[in-house]
Amino acid sequence: MKSRLLVMTCLSAATTASWAQSKVELYGIVDAGVTRVSGLKGGGVTQLASGVMEGSRFGVRGQEDLGDGYRAIFTLENRFEVDTGGISNRPPSRNQLPDRVTYARYLLPSLPTVQQNALQPVLTRVSNALGTQVGINVRSDGPAFFDRQAYMGLVTPVGALLAGRMYTPGYELVGTFDALNAQSSLSSGQIAAVPYAVDIRVSNAVAYRIQKDAITASLMVGFGEKAIDTGHFIGGLAMYRNDAFGVGVAYNQRDNENGQRSLTSTVLGAYLTVGAGRIHASAAEIHDRHPSAVSTIGAQVTPLVGPTLAGLIQEAYTDAVRQDATLWHLGYRHQLGSATYYVAYNVYNDVRAANADVASYGVACTYALSKRTDISAVVTHFSNTGLGQAAPGGGGYLGGVTARAGADSTSVALGVRHRF
Secondary structure, three states: OHHHHHHHHHHHHHHHHHOOOEEEEEEEEEEEEEEEEOOOOOOOEEEEEEOOOOOOEEEEEEEEEEEOOEEEEEEEEEEOOOOOOOOOOOOOOOOOOOHHHOOHHHHOOOOOHHHHHHHHHHHHHHHHHHHHHHHOOOOOOOOOOOOOEEEEEEEEOOEEEEEEEEEOHHHHHHHHHOOOOOOOOOOHHHHHEOOEOOOOEEEEEEEEEEEEOOEEEEEEEEOOOOOOOOOOEEEEEEEEEOOOEEEEEEEEEEEOOOOOEEEEEEEEEEEEEEOOEEEEEEEEEEEEOOOOOOOOHHHHHHHHHOHHHHHHHHHHHHHHOOEEEEEEEEEEEEEEOOEEEEEEEEEEEEOOOOOOEEEEEEEEEEEEOOOOEEEEEEEEEEEEEOOOOEOOOEOOEOOOEOOOOOOOEEEEEEEEEEEO
């Protein structure tokens, strides 16, 4: 017994000494509330939601001072859902996909109506399978415990080298210059999420990052090690920010699973402080001629319809999720005592034949009960035209799609957020 106590004492002393220059921190956000979303199939949906303003999460981050301006760092961050305790969620529209990837009259408009009707059962089966695989989950690469972030790095006097799963430069810029900082259904990314207009995170990546006074710059490369969905990725950003104003530019470019250039996003952003408020604006140019994760559809339906029609269906589904659009954001944030008020207007302008345009506008307010806890209220209206079909979600989940193409939707949300 004495020997065991002596060993434990020695281990404790050694651990204390080795951690003298280290710091490990547990942190997180718990955000939940009640939402009411109209314009969905079957009518409005009222639900308890996790992530009204921000996605609920917990993480562990740490650093060790190595001396001479060098530090080792790491971050491991998990997504969890307060309403279910799970690590994945569903939008209010569940596994429903947009009409433009469900109905033959949109997918194959050049075919005679008789052939469209004959193919509709096959297309419905394919769409149901896609909805189960892709439409349900907030993530496209399958559940992972540390889905939000998982990286380590070395900070040096001339910048930081990072490796793992991280936010992309394009998304970082969108969040920085969005008046909502990518929070709530009123943020600009909510109207351009099916499919995504700007990649949010990338796995199997390395990045070089430098922050010097008001200047931030980074370069990221993803190796595309997954067998499906995504290939090689490259991105970069440059920003100048101070209390009075900020401006920045970022670029993301991803290849699909076949090595073809896929989603490309170029983002510009700025803000200007006016009194106790701040005006935010951003613009993004989005192109995707070779979408990811749809190249196997033709092979799946060949046994059902033959190679000729399978080729047409493959091209139809690919065309349905191609992108050629611009995403605009204009917002204002004003702090008054413990309350912060937001207004914003966002536009996704689709220049393709589908003309899947979406605009959103609304108001949000958060009121701080303490330094760590606040309550929030958000009202957002989505206006869909053409084959636009977006529905509002929240800061921690997607809204999915409305009952039909061109139908509008309104979300009212009341939430509580606690940071630790």
